[in-house]
Amino acid sequence: MFKKYFLLFVTLLGITTSALAQQTNKQFVLNNTEIIPIHSKITGRDHELVVVYPSSYKTNPTKKYPVLYYLDAYWDTPLLVSTYGNLIYDNQVPEFIMVGLSYPSTADYGKERRIDYTFTAVDEKSGKANLFLDFIQKEVAPLVEAQYRGEKTDRVIAGNSLGGLLTLIAAYQAPGFFSGYIALSPAVEWDKQALVKVDSHYAKKHKALNGRMFISYGTTEYPAFRDPIIDFQKQLAARKYQGLELLNYAMEGLDHTGIKGDGYVRGLIWVWKPKKPAGPSGLERDMTSAK
Template sequence: MSRKLLALLALLTGLIGAASAQPANKPFVLANTQIVPVQSASTGKAHELVVVLPASYASNPGKTYPVLYFLDAYWDTPLLTATYGNLIYDNQVPEFIMVGLSYPSGFNYDVERRKDYTITAMDAGSGKADAFLHFITEEVAPLIESRFRGEKTGRIISGSSLGGLFAIAAAYKAPGFFSGHIAISPAAGWDKGALGKLDERYAKDHKTLNARMFISYGTAEYPGFREPIAAFQKQLAARHYQGLALQNYAMEGIDHASVKGDGYVRGLTWVFQPRKPADPSGLTRGMMQQD
């Protein structure tokens, strides 16, 4: 074998070895997660549920779990799964099932969420929240509770922006169905304050609103969006509804999209506070073992 051929083989071997040492390009998969397609009779269209099960789910076939129903799953599922893992490690919340509301590929998310999350119609592409809420209460929740062992008494609804508007409105439109409501920078100014008007109508005939509710906004958000949220926080706090445990929160220096991280940590901690595990956090356990 000639020296040139030997040199070429050595070069090719080196290149192949170097290539095999590089990390493989592979998709990142969220554990214990599945997508469930649903054709809704309530909305008349296709939806997808992103179902994230707790780590203990498979090994505890007789156990039921509280359920978080969260909007905008096509954007927020990675954030929620990471937040969940951190809160579980710190022992701030019990194990729970997460159910993200989403749409199949090809849907325009901005168009669909504007239609499904808004409580009044400002045009032909909005105001279908009642149908979407019926979809959740009459189709999604029964499916999760029968197929995935979700609890009927531990339901939480959450959302941001238009999703936050929907999450608060659900307390008035389906009283008692959800035990907790997380509204991060809710669109309280929608349709000239339709949310505040909904509360005013409800308050005329009701003194009770049974729920744990978290409402937040960022102080760096656009004033025209931020100020209606702060005004609604004050309005709701002044009602003193029996059964309502309300936490209003302002995030200093945070803008509209960035509020989700802190908002979900504080919101989930608040709504699950009555069920907070008694055991110490993961860090505390680790430090105790070293002592």
């Protein structure tokens, strides 16, 4: 009898302890963020926007901010939130709103991004970048600028891999809409390097390609993926387009996704270099005030 009640007591204790743990343990939440569902009439599909507000957003209700439109938000939002905070503390970039392009949590991200981020069709589930760029220009940006105080004249687009490919094609297919481009390990090899052909065709008719552009790759990436990026960097630099401020960058010893940390830091500094705030870094301010 004692054994039976003892076992019952232990079981109840376990349940109680588990229940308390569920009540008291909290999940880590990213502050100043909001997920906005949006159905696109242009793509015909459901999307989500992950909006990250600067810390002064609520205390400056009339202020407008530059906007970073970044791809693959379902993966890269935590990294970019942290990166943004570090750069703000170091006084390297101005305050800006981040708008991450995402999909509902039930979506297959790999399939969705392949549809939206590629500009030539190799099968029925690719090649819709023109529609996705229209979605950003005609549905997302107007919403952000009308309701969330985004600037109309200072937009930056950023992405990695296929997201980097879309970032670069945006310079050719949406000229003048973005002022900055951050392409991390862009998939230049897509469809037999179709991007190279786009640039070659563009160069025959245009002498200008406006914007500040950052293109990077990791030196240990798979050569068949890496080498086309290197060749495209050289081709673009040789064009000497008017209005293009280009920074080509190689990240020693890093592979395809490991480049994101350093890449976003350097890319954001580069595209907003003309708007770098005056004054000391946070560390200098802290150390000076402590004396």
